[in-house]
Amino acid sequence: MKLRKLAVTASLAAIGLSAALTAPATYAAEEQFFPVLAYRTGAYAPNGAPWANGYVDYLKLTNARGGVNGVKIIFEECETGYATDRGVECYERLKGKHGGATVVQPLSTGITFALTEKAPVDKIPLVTAGYGRSESQDGSVFGWNFPLIGTYWMGADVLIQHIAKKEGGFDKLKGKKIALVYHDSPYGKEPIALLQERAKMHGYELSLLPVAHPGVEQKATWLQIRQNKPDYVFLWGWGVMNSTSLKEAQATGYPREKMYGIWWAGAEPDVKDVGDGAKGYNALAMQHGAEQGSKVVKEVLEKVHAKGQGTGPKEEVGQVLYMRGLISAMLSVEGVRAAQARFGKGKRITGEQMRWGLENINLDQKTLDAMGFGGVMRPVQTSCLDHMGSAWARLHTWDGKKWNFSSDWYQGDEKVLRPLVISTAGKYADEKKIVRRTADDCKK
Amino acid sequence: MFYRENGQFKTSYKADQQAFAIPQDRWAIVAIVVFAFIGVPLLVDEYMFRAILVPFLILTLAALGVNILVGYCGQITLGAGASMAVGAYAAYNFMVRIDGMPALAAILLGGLMAAAAGIVFGIPSLRVRGLYLAVATLASQFFWDWAFLRIKWFTNNSSSGSVSVADINLFGWTINSPTDKYLFCLGVLVVFSVMAKNLLRGNMGRQWMAIRDMDVAATVIGIRPMYAKLTAFAVSSFYLGVAGALWGFVNLGSWEPAAFSIDRSLQLLFMVIIGGLGAISGSFFGAAFIVILPIFLNQTLPLVGSLLGLDVSIALVSHVEFIIFGSLIVFFLIVEPHGIARLWATGREKLRLWPFPH
Incomplete structure (x- = not known):
């Protein structure tokens, strides 16, 4: 009898204790x-x-x-x-x-x-x-x-708009050569669909140059760029791939002013090691710099x-x-x-x-x-x-020491993006x- | 002593030729399978299912495939990831291009496609051996990586090269909850393990092992090397293809070629080397070691740190994880070069003949 009482009290106490313990959880x-x-x-x-x-x-x-x-x-x-x-x-x-x-x-x-x-x-x-x-x-x-x-489609769209503006109109893009140097992953491939769509509209020539993960081996890619001499290079890289690209561009003598990166290729770690070698390189700023x-x-x-x-x-x-x-x-x-x-x-x-x-x-x-x-x-x-x-997006340019905004605001073109x-x-x-x-x- | 076989007499050839001739083994296996089917779903939570058990089961199946080729037939391969990729993408294409295709049929057809690809890329094995063959199989890895990245047809013209599939429907059973996925993968793994066990102790398995032990001698006793090697490639690739399709359909739901990169091939090779070459249980041990241990370390290290009163950053945890994991690989390879399966076998012998096995 006594034992049973003890057991009941103990279990009641246990229930009370666990209730007390769970109470703060609901409070939290x-x-x-x-x-x-x-x-x-x-x-x-x-x-x-x-x-x-x-x-x-x-x-x-x-x-x-x-x-x-x-x-x-x-x-x-x-x-x-x-x-x-x-x-x-x-x-x-x-x-x-x-x-x-x-x-x-x-x-x-x-x-x-x-x-x-x-x-x-x-x-x-x-x-x-x-x-x-x-x-x-x-x-x-x-x-x-x-x-x-x-x-990424919006980003690519803004880049094309910027280039068209520089050239003096979308009609001037006809016959231009644009090379996309991209990280060979879903990330790097994302812009391709839009760039091809725009290529159909404006008649520029798009060449696709994939770079394998993690992107430290780009000699062959830049050899192709040296041979093709594209008017612009779009850089869709991440991590060490970006600085490697800039170094290769420097080694090949491709003008950095004609290189445009996505917003993931436009931060301090990408250009810091290259320093002056990246001077003039442009990248999208995802609104902020x-x-x-x-x-x-x-x-x-x-x-x-x-x-x-x-x-x-x-x-x-x-x-x-x-x-x-x-x-x-x-x-x-x-x-x-x-x-x-x-x-x-x-x-x-x-x-x-x-x-x-x-x-x-x-x-x-x-x-x-x-x-x-x-x-x-x-x-x-x-x-x-x-x-x-x-x-909305704008561009910024590396001056060798820091990023400075170098363009007006652009807005991705709904007429191209939405469909x-x-x-x-x-x-x-x-x-x-x-x-x-x-x-x-x-x-x- | 603990594992006595005294008094067990086999009175027929049938009894002697069973897959598990010792009753203790037989019952242990049955108990494990029953527990896996009934006990585990009652005990573990969603995290265990989705993050640990399903990847573990699928990679075990893949390791089984690699073990057939590397462990039993002695042909080193670095193209295991490619076979998985072929299986996954072939199954995807069967699903997308043929209306009303049952998912299970697509997965098996994916396996068959992988087997066909495996035969083609196994042809060099007739001329080259050992490390040279390993390098030759790399070709398959790079070829398929390239094909699925570049040939748009394979990915149904997806803009980014990644594909996705709907939930599997199996005779009215929609596999979408973590428990369903676990049970489905477990079912496939059990069927394929039984198949492997029987294949390996039959005519074909013996041919493979003869080729592995000494191919000239095997030829002399009348084994055709071409037939034996190519069947090993085919069966192994079939397993890998089915595992790849499961990896895509059940584990990921949407995937890109990077899911089956060279890293995957190396991971599978390490699994069978650490787990034990030429042992079915080795595939299980190896997969457990490679899949579960890093996650286990990653989760326990911060706890250990907090017990010691240290605030451990996640970067430090992942560095320490690599250090411990790497040292454990070295440790196991030194202590038991024949893999964890061998450790297990020794342990079992000790139980039979306590305490000095011979």
């Missing part, structure tokens, strides 16, 4: 979990690390500012090494932690392709700011992909780095890739804010609510200025059908047997 629900898929090792680490630093620093800054309406952001890093299978493993590892991931940003086109299959199942939005699949701009097919503020002078960077230095909580070296704060990471984080945080506005301020939001938030980002110039992004970027407005939100996006997304929908989202579905 007012936290928003951001998994960080980063690469700080491997061949692409010099470019991956600053991006991750910027990303994490902005999350820390958001917390220093008091969170999103009081909701604190928690994050955890996982090293992918730019490898697709490790990236997928990281995603699987982190997606369920702390009540579920809010958003994933893999910074790798390969991982993006793999996660595109998983995001709709897990209902976690996949933000690929400035990379990923260009056709995923079509939110009716790619319901969970967000190539915010830039796709190096922004050491901007208000948000000063705020990061003051509120995060000055308190000894900064990620990475202080000197790199505000560099191009750091800014890219920072802006990527900012857009996600603003997605959370937009979702909270509808689903309850100061509440933790789910992946599905986050998608609604990302589809309803509306950052006008005033809001951006207030957040310290004045002069850094232009307004962004997304919708259910347009997951990109902004098609390509719709048709390619349609093909994907057919292959995967996806039904396009309806207007009702968009409201969810």
Whole structure:
């Protein structure tokens, strides 16, 4: 009898204890979990690390500012090494932690392709700011992909516009030779479809020169360039491939002024080692360039780095890739804010609510200025059908020491981009047997 | 002592020629398979399924294919990744181009295509041996890498060279949940392992082993080297092709040629070397070692660090992971050059004849 009583009390106590232990867990629900898929090792680490630093620093800054309406952001890093299978493993590892991931940003086109299959199942939005699949701009097919503020097709489109302007009109492009030196992966191949489309329109001659991973062996490629003498070279490289290309261009004597890189080939790690040899080299700026002078960077230095909580070296704060990471984080945080506005301020939001938030980002110039992004970027407005939100870009040029803006703003041409996006997304929908989202579905 | 066979008498040839002649072995295998089918789905979570078990099962199947060729027939190959790629892309093309094609049939047809490709690229093995053959099989790796990157037809004119497939539907069973994927891969692996086990102790397997041990002697006793070597290439490539198709269809869902690069070939070769050449269980051990150990290290190192009061950055973790993983490979190769399967076999002998096996 006594024993039974003891057992009952013990089990009741155990239940009470476990209830007491689980109680803080429900209380802690007012936290928003951001998994960080980063690469700080491997061949692409010099470019991956600053991006991750910027990303994490902005999350820390958001917390220093008091969170999103009081909701604190928690994050955890996982090293992918730019490898697709490790990236997928990281995603699987982190997606369920702390009540579920809010958003994933893999910074790798390969991982993006793999996660595109998983995001709709897990209902976690996949933000690929400035990379990923260009056709995923079509939110009716790619319901969970967000190539915010830039796709490769848009980037390639802007480059062609810039060249046409330099030559004095699109009709002057006829007969010109453009060579695309690209990383031989889905990333590097992305712009080909658009460049071919534009070639049909304007009659320039496009030659495709792939470079195998990781891109340190380019002798043969540049020999071809020496023989063909293209009028322009587009560089679609990543990591060590970019600086190698610039060195080879220097060795072959190809004018750097006629070389144009995508925004992933236009940061400090790409040109630093080449120094003066890269002088005159142009690259797209995905809206922002190096922004050491901007208000948000000063705020990061003051509120995060000055308190000894900064990620990475202080000197790199505000560099191009750091800014890219920072802006990527900012857009996600603003997605959370937009979702909270509808689903309850100061509440933790789910992946599905986050998608609604990302589809309803509306950052006008005033809001951006207030957040310290004045002069850094232009307004962004997304919708259910347009997951990109902004098609503006400009160019910057390396003067041997730093990047300087060297062009006006351009906007990707909807008349060229839209049909390509719709048709390619349609093909994907057919292959995967996806039904396009309806207007009702968009409201969810 | 622990594993006594005393009193087990075989009274017929049939009993003597069973796949697992010792009842303990037989029951252990049956228990493991039953546990894998029923116990595992009840015990593990989604992360284990998707990130660890499914890749492990598929790569085990691939390692089995490599083991048939390298371990049993003695033909070194560096083109295993290419065979996987052929299987995956062929299955994809069957799915896309033929309306109403059942996925399982497409996967098997992908395997057959890989077998055909394997035969073609196995032809040099009739003239060259050893390391020279390894270099010759590299040609297949580079050729198929090139073909799937450059020939648009293979990728159905996809703009970026990457392809994607819908979920597999098997007689009304849509395979999309992690448990479904695991069970499907496990089913395929069990069937293919049984097939391999029987193939290897039959006529064909014995021919392969004769060729492996000494091809001149094998020729003298009447084994046709061309037939034996090319069948080994075909069967091995078939396994690899099916594994490649599963890798694409079940594990990735959408893939690019880089998923089957030279790294994959080397990874598979290391699996069978570390796991054990010429042992079916070696494929399982090797795949477990190569797939699971790095992830395990990656997850436990930060915990170990926090126990020691250190704040470990992810960059440091991944460096230490490489160091430990590399040293373990060296350690195993020194301690047991015949692979983990041999360690296991020695352990088993010890259980039979405790404590001094002979």
